[in-house]
Amino acid sequence: xxxxxxxxxxxxxxxxxxxxxxxxKADPNSDKPKYSLLIPPPNLTGELHLGHAMQxxxxxxxxxxxxMSGHDVLLLPGVDHAGIQFEAAFEKKLSKEGLSKQKxxxxxxxxxxxxxxxxxxxxxxxxxxFLGLSADWSREVFTLDEGPRKAVFEEFKTYFDKDLIYKGxxxxxxxxxxxxxxxxxxxxxxxxxxxxxxxxxxxxxxxTARPETKFGDTAVAVHPxxxxxxxxxxxxxxxxxxxxxxxxxxxxxxxVDPKFGTGVIKVTPGHDFTDYEIGQRHxxxxxxxxDKTGRLTEVAGKYAGMxxxxxxxxxxxxxxxxxxxxxxxxxTHNVAVCERCKSVVEPIISEEWFVKVREMAKEAVQLIKExxxxxxxxxxxxxxxxxxENIHDWCISRSLWWGHRIPVWYKDKEMKVSQDSxxxxxxxxxxVLDTWFSSGLWPFSTLGWPEKSTELEKYFPWDFEISAPEIxxxxxxxxxxxxxYFTDQxxxxxxxxxxxxxxxxxxxxxxxxxxGIDPNYLIENWxxxxxxxxxxxxxxxxxxxxxxxQILDExxxxxxxxxxxxxxxxxxxxxxxxxxxxxxxxxxxxxxxxIKKELETTINNVSANIDSLNLHLATEEIYNFVxxxxxDVYLEKTKERRAEAQxxxxxxxxxxxxxxxxxxxxxxxxxxxxxPNKKGESITISxxxxxx
RNA sequence: GGGCACUUAGCUCAGUUGGUUCAGAGCGUCUCGUUUACACCGAGAAGGUCGGGGGUUCGAGCCCCUCAGUGCCCACCA
Numbered sequence: 224x225x226x227x228x229x230x231x232x233x234x235x236x237x238x239x240x241x242x243x244x245x246x247x248k249a250d251p252n253s254d255k256p257k258y259s260l261l262i263p264p265p266n267l268t269g270e271l272h273l274g275h276a277m278q279x280x281x282x283x284x285x286x287x288x289x290x291m292s293g294h295d296v297l298l299l300p301g302v303d304h305a306g307i308q309f310e311a312a313f314e315k316k317l318s319k320e321g322l323s324k325q326k327x328x329x330x331x332x333x334x335x336x337x338x339x340x341x342x343x344x345x346x347x348x349x350x351x352x353f354l355g356l357s358a359d360w361s362r363e364v365f366t367l368d369e370g371p372r373k374a375v376f377e378e379f380k381t382y383f384d385k386d387l388i389y390k391g392x393x394x395x396x397x398x399x400x401x402x403x404x405x406x407x408x409x410x411x412x413x414x415x416x417x418x419x420x421x422x423x424x425x426x427x428x429x430x431t432a433r434p435e436t437k438f439g440d441t442a443v444a445v446h447p448x449x450x451x452x453x454x455x456x457x458x459x460x461x462x463x464x465x466x467x468x469x470x471x472x473x474x475x476x477x478x479v480d481p482k483f484g485t486g487v488i489k490v491t492p493g494h495d496f497t498d499y500e501i502g503q504r505h506x507x508x509x510x511x512x513x514d515k516t517g518r519l520t521e522v523a524g525k526y527a528g529m530x531x532x533x534x535x536x537x538x539x540x541x542x543x544x545x546x547x548x549x550x551x552x553x554x555t556h557n558v559a560v561c562e563r564c565k566s567v568v569e570p571i572i573s574e575e576w577f578v579k580v581r582e583m584a585k586e587a588v589q590l591i592k593e594x595x596x597x598x599x600x601x602x603x604x605x606x607x608x609x610x611x612e613n614i615h616d617w618c619i620s621r622s623l624w625w626g627h628r629i630p631v632w633y634k635d636k637e638m639k640v641s642q643d644s645x646x647x648x649x650x651x652x653x654x655v656l657d658t659w660f661s662s663g664l665w666p667f668s669t670l671g672w673p674e675k676s677t678e679l680e681k682y683f684p685w686d687f688e689i690s691a692p693e694i695x696x697x698x699x700x701x702x703x704x705x706x707x708y709f710t711d712q713x714x715x716x717x718x719x720x721x722x723x724x725x726x727x728x729x730x731x732x733x734x735x736x737x738x739g740i741d742p743n744y745l746i747e748n749w750x751x752x753x754x755x756x757x758x759x760x761x762x763x764x765x766x767x768x769x770x771x772x773q774i775l776d777e778x779x780x781x782x783x784x785x786x787x788x789x790x791x792x793x794x795x796x797x798x799x800x801x802x803x804x805x806x807x808x809x810x811x812x813x814x815x816x817x818i819k820k821e822l823e824t825t826i827n828n829v830s831a832n833i834d835s836l837n838l839h840l841a842t843e844e845i846y847n848f849v850x851x852x853x854x855d856v857y858l859e860k861t862k863e864r865r866a867e868a869q870x871x872x873x874x875x876x877x878x879x880x881x882x883x884x885x886x887x888x889x890x891x892x893x894x895x896x897x898x899p900n901k902k903g904e905s906i907t908i909s910x911x912x913x914x915x
Numbered sequence: 916g917g918g919c920a921c922u923u924a925g926c927u928c929a930g931u932u933g934g935u936u937c938a939g940a941g942c943g944u945c946u947c948g949u950u951u952a953c954a955c956c957g958a959g960a961a962g963g964u965c966g967g968g969g970g971u972u973c974g975a976g977c978c979c980c981u982c983a984g985u986g987c988c989c990a991c992c993a
Contacts, residue, residue: 607980692988774942777943787953791955855928
């Protein structure tokens, strides 16, 4: 066979053929049973990675299989605006041009941002098509589109009217780099070797890792049962500070661990979560020491204006000199950093919007426990339930510009919830909503909700949803919660968590490590079909895989070879068809009966494995049949009775192509079209083989 | 600290209810073979006491207990 043909060209040709024929379009008016799959909207940040490629390969295999099995399939594509991540990527680009948010102003910035969005989108959507994704592009949705915008407003208004939304000062995780509050689920912890400082507070000594927050102390606390400090509880002690002597009360609170450090803590309600809670219990005042840019405020005296790390270094000599700092020891602990930009985050008091989600979460738990969602792997059900049971109020505001703006308007002392300006003189809230506020609605906002569309009626709840495990709380749990709340239904019937692909050391792929593998690289080397096949072997639910470029190349090569094998089988069957071949399909010969039986077994096993979402087994099954049964054994045997076996060869080849099509769409279409009786008719709409 | 996974051939991984077909695949290694579908191939071979130990059973990678190692998630101790 020709070994040097242009695979890419062929892929493009068939993809546009399918697209033009409209095979991927769902038809709400069809009377076929529906099967709906929701594509997790990738973030608008640029490149697609291996995880996306795997998700899309899995989704597409299922979509194609269901389509061939007589379903009206909706595979719905979309894109997420990804607030923080998008702004970070955009900011980088702007800074290269010497521009910034400050220089541009909100309006101009947004204009450019939309331009950047288009740019990024173009490259992303191209890659999608390369993977062969059989999505209904006519229904593609972007989270900032008008539809989702209406849905988001409906969501906000509903919460507001039901008194589930409130705004207030609260301790939040603040990212000084991104200049916004983030959620605790967006925080990562990094182990760092720092120091533990022992400070003298009057008659007491306490240990702290953060002496710079000293200016915000409003109490000293011990455990109520700790006998060592009983005499001080409820009293005031006089302590030495950097700005002279000061009185401070000693309180008792169970949050204090008597075994850690000296058993005494300083309470800084403005900059520590535990301390904040202690402060609430004891009515302590809050002093802000660190501002939103990560610098000390004027309460820090001469240290005001310094960044946290600088200030800490700078104040140590004075603390030593004044005899306040009495001991230092090495201390390794976890430091909270922003998941997106990796800078150290600060607990800070800020004015933010919150949603009370406890009741909603409770109902979601109920729903999950009724087993209406099949989780793969199963144990994720428990993981999600536990998170939902311990949920706390959701901080939904972000100090960003890219996103759905909070639909609240102010005029003098008045406030109104409205999607658009209520009129002259009204000013909209500056903040935007958390990205997940809109993503949580995705299963129904994409189908026209809050309108009652036929699409919503037909395709919701979704039959299948897939996700990386890392967004199980941020996204999956929220979708369940919001679907229950707004539609009283589950968002999807099957929830498939794929594993994470990691490098050989077991580390995540990340930009900062530079260990990523570009799916486009694999596609260029081995073709889409082979790349997809390689990925299916890692598609076992919940199981991580360790890969390297070399390992993926091996797999890619293997399946590229398989593709060649398939081409050669087709060549033998079709091109080398002898004159005067038998026309009648019967299986009287012993070999014919054998291959027929093997094929039937394969059909059963492949179908069953797709139905049970074991794509790695389904692909193995058909691979084994085609290579080691059909090619190695049967085909060899037909050489002695070529003309007689022709109808059986054609029949088995056709069935094999169909069985392979969900996984290797391109080569199967190409070979299908070369069958003498199939010119122009697509394998995409052929019927899945069934045994009598 | 709490929870959850994983540990099977040199490497990356399968192995769905315990039972001739479970001891496998791909790649790698070795031997042989250019027989017209295919060397991006074919025939064959080597290689694992399925992490250690204990238990249940007529019978266990597969169930239970325990130990060890690895990874992930959650919480967070100032």
